[in-house]
Amino acid sequence: MPRKYLTIIISIAVAQLASAQQPPQVKLNVLNVCAPSAEEQQEITSALQRIPREPSFTQDFEIDRGRSLLDQGADLLKLGQNAQMSSSDLGSSDWVRVRREFPAPVTFATVQYSFSKDSQSLVETLVFRIRDPKDLLLVAIEDSASAVTTPANMLTTDTPATRIKLERFGKSSIVLARCPGTEGGPPPDQSAYEPLFRSASAIAADYRDLLEVRRTVPEELARLGRMTKRSPVLKPVAPEKKPQ
Numbered sequence: 001m002p003r004k005y006l007t008i009i010i011s012i013a014v015a016q017l018a019s020a021q022q023p024p025q026v027k028l029n030v031l032n033v034c035a036p037s038a039e040e041q042q043e044i045t046s047a048l049q050r051i052p053r054e055p056s057f058t059q060d061f062e063i064d065r066g067r068s069l070l071d072q073g074a075d076l077l078k079l080g081q082n083a084q085m086s087s088s089d090l091g092s093s094d095w096v097r098v099r100r101e102f103p104a105p106v107t108f109a110t111v112q113y114s115f116s117k118d119s120q121s122l123v124e125t126l127v128f129r130i131r132d133p134k135d136l137l138l139v140a141i142e143d144s145a146s147a148v149t150t151p152a153n154m155l156t157t158d159t160p161a162t163r164i165k166l167e168r169f170g171k172s173s174i175v176l177a178r179c180p181g182t183e184g185g186p187p188p189d190q191s192a193y194e195p196l197f198r199s200a201s202a203i204a205a206d207y208r209d210l211l212e213v214r215r216t217v218p219e220e221l222a223r224l225g226r227m228t229k230r231s232p233v234l235k236p237v238a239p240e241k242k243p244q
Contacts, residue, residue: 034190043174047136048196048203053206057100065097066095093116096114100210104131109131113207114126122145124144125140126142127140133169151221158205160201164200176193
């Protein structure tokens, strides 16, 4: 084999080896949730305007409720093998979900309302899923309150939206959120985004009534509470002893 061809082959092999040894590139997308760009603001505006304000629904619907334990495994280990406890001792979140479907050809296929409460906060989330997703997948609106109030009291008022999220196909999400101050300083000036927060809050208020959650959520949480009182005491299962 001529020397020049051998040199070319060796060079290619060295280049491939060097490329294989390089660590894979990691791409990070940092979301500026406190101050989205003008283009992102326009996308949020467009998405909120597409949500029907006086919709009709199909006959399909879903109402669900449940309780989720938080960090169950870690707490069981801390309490020991012979400990007995109720689920409330572990830290838990009670939740209610209501889902309705839009008839075709409405842009959105479903709307799902979720209410969750734990020992620290109450959170409402409204999610609209696109029927034929191309760029946009879903729009989510969220608000929250301190757990010092009750779910029934929270639902008697229209809590303002604190977070708006657009999930997009093949792109990073767009998020606008209320941001507190850092290190004891004042919160950032978000007055430019007030129209977006007001629009999202108005949509959430409409759908609280359309989905009848002011009545449904307290009723379902009450049923969940009665089920919890009848549930047996949770006892951790001790691991099998290995033969000596």
